[in-house]
Amino acid sequence: MRNIDYHDSKIIEDLKSCDKSREVKALTYLQKRFYGIVNDLLNKHSLNKSYLDDILIESLLAVYKNIVNDKFRGDSKLSTYFYRIAENKIIDQLRKESKKNNIDVEEQEKNGPNVFNIYEKKELSKRVYSLLNKIRPLCKDILIFSFFYNLSNNEILGKMPGISNADSLKTQKYKCIQELKRMIKSNETFYQEILESL
Amino acid sequence: MNEFELNEKIELYLKDKLPEEEKEKLLRLINENPDIKSDVEDIRVIKKLIETYKLEELREELQKKSVINSISYRYNNFVKSTYSKAAIIFIAVLSLPLIYLFLIKSDANETLFNEYFQPVTIEVKTRGLPPERGEEIQSAIENYKNNLFGNAVPVFKEYISEYPEDYEIKLYLGIALLGNNEVEEAKQIFTELKEFDDNYYSEYSEWYLALTYLDEDNIDKAKEILMNIQDNNEYFGGSAAKLLKELN
Numbered sequence: 001m002r003n004i005d006y007h008d009s010k011i012i013e014d015l016k017s018c019d020k021s022r023e024v025k026a027l028t029y030l031q032k033r034f035y036g037i038v039n040d041l042l043n044k045h046s047l048n049k050s051y052l053d054d055i056l057i058e059s060l061l062a063v064y065k066n067i068v069n070d071k072f073r074g075d076s077k078l079s080t081y082f083y084r085i086a087e088n089k090i091i092d093q094l095r096k097e098s099k100k101n102n103i104d105v106e107e108q109e110k111n112g113p114n115v116f117n118i119y120e121k122k123e124l125s126k127r128v129y130s131l132l133n134k135i136r137p138l139c140k141d142i143l144i145f146s147f148f149y150n151l152s153n154n155e156i157l158g159k160m161p162g163i164s165n166a167d168s169l170k171t172q173k174y175k176c177i178q179e180l181k182r183m184i185k186s187n188e189t190f191y192q193e194i195l196e197s198l
Numbered sequence: 199m200n201e202f203e204l205n206e207k208i209e210l211y212l213k214d215k216l217p218e219e220e221k222e223k224l225l226r227l228i229n230e231n232p233d234i235k236s237d238v239e240d241i242r243v244i245k246k247l248i249e250t251y252k253l254e255e256l257r258e259e260l261q262k263k264s265v266i267n268s269i270s271y272r273y274n275n276f277v278k279s280t281y282s283k284a285a286i287i288f289i290a291v292l293s294l295p296l297i298y299l300f301l302i303k304s305d306a307n308e309t310l311f312n313e314y315f316q317p318v319t320i321e322v323k324t325r326g327l328p329p330e331r332g333e334e335i336q337s338a339i340e341n342y343k344n345n346l347f348g349n350a351v352p353v354f355k356e357y358i359s360e361y362p363e364d365y366e367i368k369l370y371l372g373i374a375l376l377g378n379n380e381v382e383e384a385k386q387i388f389t390e391l392k393e394f395d396d397n398y399y400s401e402y403s404e405w406y407l408a409l410t411y412l413d414e415d416n417i418d419k420a421k422e423i424l425m426n427i428q429d430n431n432e433y434f435g436g437s438a439a440k441l442l443k444e445l446n
Binding site: 020023024025027028029031032033036053057060061064065124125126128129131132140143144146147148150153170171173174177180181184191194195197 | 429
């Protein structure tokens, strides 16, 4: 008999692999597998089906992030874990909808754009994505291994054969950070928006 | 301490991996030196940017596989509406001559179907069933394995009417129906099993659903499903790639 637990553990292995193609393979598999859960939750909470894609993707990314950060301990099935995260996202969405309906339009105009507004957050993410695509691929790799996957310098050296030793890596990392700092600080408004979103 | 070492310490501090003694030294430095405080803030921002970037990168990939824009999801919602059902009947009647033409199977597609259609065998547990029922199912499975699908179908159907959530036997039923040329019923079963959340048979069902469309000469639909299998299906990715090459 095929073992469900083995399947979950293979998925987790792919998500923690630091290899984009394996991560995308695992996530698109889960996207197909779990869309029914989101569909059912939307029905349960009487929320419009147009939210299905967004809730599904954001929940998957939340699960992914927690797996990479070792916050998912594996004491429940992935589907159960996903269910809890997706339900919380839907409840958040319901709260936002109810707030939106109660907010006075004039008050909203007076207060100006709010970075915690979903639309603004998505726009900011896209701008960050576009900006970081301008840095050198070597820098992107070093910074992602270091600050997203939280790999140690030795682990990063194992994944980047072009860098010969730990001192070279530290120097290169420092230069990459300075390069990125110059880029983001060249636009003060953008820098402030990022600070506010932290 | 040079700037590279300071950078490393700040990074470890933000990842909560700096030993306690080193952490206290760094915190004193941060309090005494506004430039170092600013460096810490900058690296905190960079950490956030990298996380945002990585998630956006994956988000873009997942958005390409939008569920709500998928043909099957839109198709399912479309046919549920009353007006669309009336429209379907009207169009079907007008298209009868064309449908007749398209229903004539091409020899090439039939050959491909026969080459790729193989009944999967998975171990079936019959513990917990009454003995005579267990024996019936085992006998039906033997017929299924010997391609005697006509004999297996009625037994599987009767069993599923009593145990509708036995997905293993349901999958066998779908395959036996397909082997017995009862294509529409087979398609319904595979479509149902494919869409279940947390049903690991969805990968098998997706493969057989593609073969069902191939059997019907609906090559575009078969290819669409095969491309998805090629990209996402652990078990049949290789077979789907081979079959796609032959269809193209």
